[in-house]
Amino acid sequence: VPEGHTVHGHARRLAALFGDRRLAVSSPQGRFGTGARLLDGRILRTTTAHGKHLFLGFDDERWLHVHLGLFGTWRFGDGPPPDPRGAVRVALASADAWAHLRGPTACDVLATDEVTAVRNRLGADPLRADADARGAGERLRRSRSSVAVLLMRQDLVAGVGNVYRAESLFRARIDPHLPGRALPESSWNALWSDLVTLMRDGLRRGRIVTTRPQHRTRRSGIARGEDAYYVYRRAGLACRICGTAVRAEPLGGRTLYHCPGCQVSSG
């Protein structure tokens, strides 16, 4: 269930399993038949992630482009592939590894210039070394939209989803309703830097954990549910810092979580 860190993890895993290997590419479900025929038998050369988009570069300048959306999942493994579970859109297989993709929003074969076009529409990715954090901040601080809306815009900040939005704004004590243009540059710098920290940690762990140990309910380990978060999915519960009830409100078709006690605009 993917924000950017998940997709970067998939890129790494696919590189380890399949890098420089000749792959059998098939479409058990049938919907990707044309694309599978284009890629079948080619060698995987490059795997890269930008935000929530995954790009697998094959011989002959052909790329498999995948966006998981809300429902998409990868399953990977060593050894012989298991029977496909559910509707497998793409199956990859080398001599000693397999991967199954189900339920993606986007799954197409692109030429190199089309990959560039997709990537040109994406903003700064906190998990990429080439991210233009300053440029993203300048654009964000020119907007009248709220910081909450802006953080979800993939053409500004690529890879941040609803969890990282809620949690990073809480950790910075920023009111999500604050217009981008009212966010001081220093606050943007701190927010960006925290996103880098959080998302790198998420990539390493394979899950999102934003709470500091002293703010967790349990002494050891991090429970599967809300213990890992300050505000995400904690509507009505007491804020871990100030005790105010965490608020959930619909915003652009998504649920925004925040603490009205801690996240107060000063301007």
Added chain:
DNA sequence: GCTAAATGTTGAT
């Protein structure tokens, strides 16, 4: 075992 909601995006209205 069932239901509802979900970490996302696109395209139609």
Added chain:
DNA sequence: TCAACCTTTAGCT
């Protein structure tokens, strides 16, 4: 602004 895409999981029973 909303439906569609389509799978997993949490929270019930």
